[in-house]
Amino acid sequence: MCGIVGLYLKNSQLQPELGALFTPMLVAMTDRGPDSAGFAIYGDEVPDGWIKFTLQQADAAYDWTGLVEALEQAVDQPVHWFANSNAAVLKTPAGEESVREWLWAERPEVRIMSVGRSIEILKSVGLPEQIAGQYGLRGMQGSHVIGHTRMATESAVTLEGSHPFSTGMDLCLVHNGSLSNHNRLRQRLIREGIRFETENDTEVAAGYLTWRMRQGLSLKQALEAGLDDLDGFYTFTIGTRDGFAVVRDPIACKPAVMAETDDYVAMASEYRALAGLPGIEQARVWEPKPAIVYVWERQRKEHAA
Amino acid sequence: MKTIDLAEHGVRVLNQQLHDQAADLSELDWDVVHTQGAHNIACGLNAELNLTVRGHAGYYCAGMNQKASVTVHGNVGVGVAENMMSGSVRIKGDASQSAGATGHGGLLVIEGNASARCGISMKGIDIVVGGDVGHMSAFMGQAGRLVICGDAGEALGDSLYEVRIYVKGRVQSLGADCVEKPMREEHLEELRRLLTQAGMDEDPAAFRRYGSARELYNFKVDNAAAY
The missing domain is CATH 3.30.70.100 (Alpha-Beta Plaits)
Structure with missing residues (x-):
């Protein structure tokens, strides 16, 4: 089953509260994933x-x-x-x-x-509440965060099998679903110089994005290419140093719901995880459409013309 | 009017009180507040009561409904009014996948959009959607009517039996054995009735009708010899 959640702040004044806003989202997905949990938080950036x-x-x-x-x-x-x-x-x-x-x-x-430059991934075996407490998630600051609660099906309940996975600089992907062509794709990506730490299918999707973005594709373009190359069931939420994206496979069996206000964009497997966010009653709440790539990216000052 | 705060009491308490009304209908009007997207709100109702859900609901809201009239002021998750037998369910917002799945009767109105598989395996329910529906809607639909005031996604009406589908907007593609059929007076009349019941201010003449071509295996009398 598994649950995935993500929160991307548009209003930088909320950054000190990122962990406090996100913790209840992760904990709300305990029913979907009580075996292990983890998150990738973006903040506390290191200098050039x-x-x-x-x-x-x-x-x-x-x-x-x-x-x-x-x-x-x-x-x-x-x-x-x-x-x-x-x-x-x-x-x-x-x-x-x-x-x-x-x-x-x-x-x-x-x-x-x-x-x-910005990412920190923390994960562990156990209930999401316990893992959030173990790492002090509630007190963490940052610009965006994505998380995963796991109900193990294809491999053991271990730290190695816990999500999320990262295969490239500041790139992280959380996944609800299963990929059917991960073995062949992993071989292809290894030949292209991508390194994998586990046998997990989700790590292959992360590796695929790393490879595509190394080729010069934007996050959006890489995900659109993934719609052709990744076979299986998936709802993905992706974090990069400056970006946040959501995509579902064309069949869209795996759930997803999104909410957007002037202050944030939030994603979750179920609305329950969004119910506690500030201003949710007035937020635009919608179900992301199959095979459509949704991307939010902040423009850095140094890139401004 | 009885108000139940879900944040305080939870879904089990709400549903038990509503189920008790099947034996002794003592309270006609119910309000549910602080829903927080909870699953299974108002499942298995079996009394002619009115229930208003104030907020977004999770999966299977008003599932298996009989007799009751349920209105949700918000969005609903997967499987709203699944297997409904009678009564009516109105969603003021959007519905997720498999809305009205396997429903045998009653009326489901979704004022916003419905996602994929709306009316999958419907067996007599009427569904009126104010906006768009996603892919594979009315898949294997056996009986009932599906009215779509917006657009329909891919593979509409795949492997259809006897469901009649009315669409005002664009159909991205038709599923296997689903074809467009002429709008006769009886269909305009049927659609007019459904739109009125649903409170949709639409002109029936602006819709097209789709149904089963009855060409798949089960429809071929020659295959009867297999048994």
């Missing part, structure tokens, strides 16, 4: 030339200090960091590849959840 890694290790007492010290020596660059429950967020001006290579070689027990 820096990148941010979210790492996770099942052991809550993991020696992050030791990892950071060794990494700083290896890459000869500063690494700022903080721990959050069983995860750690590392910020560094070191190159993405050098950090990845070192982590794979020296700390294979650590899982890379996300890499980017």
Whole structure:
């Protein structure tokens, strides 16, 4: 079954409240996904030339200090960091590849959840309420956030099988449904240089978007290409550094409902998850149409003419 | 008038009180507030009462309805009035997928749009939609009438039996064995009645009629020999 939710703030004054607004949305989808939950939150952006890694290790007492010290020596660059429950967020001006290579070689027990300028992915096994509490979601700030509550069907209830997945810089995708051509597509994407951490079908969709956007396609164009290349049932909600998108397959068996006000755009598997948002009574509430790509993107000042 | 606050009492309490009315109809008018998109609001009613739902409702709202008259001031989720037997259900906003699915009787009015599979496997229900309907609407419809004042999505009326479909707007495509049929006086009269019942101010002459060509396997008398 699974539940997906997303909240994209149009009014930047609401950014301090992002976590508080989003937590009840995630918790409302517990009935659809009580096994594990996770979210990708965008905010606390690092300066130009820096990148941010979210790492996770099942052991809550993991020696992050030791990892950071060794990494700083290896890459000869500063690494700022903080721990959050069983995860750690590392910020560094070191190159993405050098950090990845070192982590794979020296700390294979650590899982890379996300890499980017703005994204942090946090997820765990358990009830959404418990996971939101574990990471302090309610107090988090940011511009947008997408989340997933999982009812496991195709693989075990483990951290590895928990959503969401990220395969590219600041890109994250949450999925309700199942893909039928993920095996063949994964092989094709591996040949194109996309790396996968799991055997999961959703990760293939994320990898597909990363590949298409690397080719120069916009988020909207990449999703439109996906309508041809991804076979199966899906409602996707996608986050990028500046964007937020929703798309459903042409058959549209998997539910989705959206709401928009001057302050935000919100998406959920069911309206129940939107019911607590401020101004929802006056919001435009609609069901996204099959095979139509809905995208919101903020324009950065440096891109302005 | 009895008002039930769903945020306070929940759906089970509401539905139990409504079901109790089947044995002893003591309260004619009911109001439901703070719906918060809850599922299964007013399922299985079996009394001639009036129920007003103030807010958006979740899945299966007014499912299996008999006799009651239900109005929702908001949108509804999947399967509104599914398997309705009699009575009427009016949605002031939009309806999600499978509205009126398998309905045997009664009238379902959706003032806004309905998503995919509106009236799927309908078996006698009448459905009037003020706006558009999504793909595969009236799929395998067996009996009843589906009136669409807006546009219809892909594969309208696929594998239809005896449902009559009236569409004012554009039909994106017809499903297997669904064809356009002439609007005779009896159809204009039937449509006029349905539009009046639904409170839609539309001219029946602006609609086209669609129905089954009766060419699929089940309609061929030669196939009777298979049994």
